[in-house]
Amino acid sequence: MAHIVAFANQKGGTAKTTTVTNLAGVLNELGRRVLLVDLDPQASLTIGFGVDVSGLRETVYEVMIGDTALRDVIVPVREYVDLAPANINLSVAELQLVSEIRREDRLRHALAPIRDAYDYILVDCPPSLGLLTLNALAAADSVLIPMSCDYYALVGVRLLLDTLRRVQERLNPDLAVLGVLPTRYDSRTLHAKEVLEEVRAKLDGQTKVFETVIRETVRFKEAPIQGQTITEYVSDHPGADDFRRLTQEFLDECEETRIAQ
Ligand SMILES: Nc1ncnc2c1ncn2[C@@H]1O[C@H](COP(=O)(O)OP(=O)(O)OP(=O)(O)O)[C@@H](O)[C@H]1O
């Protein structure tokens, strides 16, 4: 049965989508069966895999709001990777969900029938703590927090960890915090080094901070324009190595979480 992981951070631009995309790229190379769920109306995950959003008849929106089965919106994007795509319609789902019964449970119910078909289900959240993100957190076994190495992102992570504790209390007691992943690390700046040191020191013993740090490189911006992941686009680049290392650490952490749960 698939391990479901939400990639969440209410701050914009912390590399949620980049992390989901490139993790999926390496998992595909390893032959793991992956379902990606694009829960962001910006649809960056969908677009980054080269899917033409204007050609989509039904998307995650119809799943969240209507009676459409998730299975019916899935498009294969790699040999082992399927995608449940989004488009801009999803931006009104947040408002429409407010009046629904069990409005936080829509995604959990939608994923249940197809969970056995995958090893990992990765959910890319929008940059907010609204009902779409809450649906992801209610459905997930674990949450991974991509954090760009800048000061405001660090402040935001503390807020997010408080919110996650409330989600564990009220919505999903089994939700594990897989860890904080430092991203967009620019080793040339003292600021990035200080933020990295501070996040490790502050969260020490409470929340895992991944050993792997994703470095800042323009290759991450270029790859999705070609509809490629970093390991496909520049296989021998340090950015690709970062994601191979992250994937190993991710798999180890998921295994530990699975045993603990
Ligand atoms: N390691 C990196 N090096 C350079 N650029 C990066 C890196 N990671 C992400 N980016 C770029 O930063 C921008 C934001 O990344 P991304 O879209 O993954 O963040 P996000 O958290 O999903 O954003 P949003 O909150 O808007 O959904 C993108 O242009 C992306 O290409």
Ligand SMILES: [Mg+2]
């Ligand atoms: Mg995103």
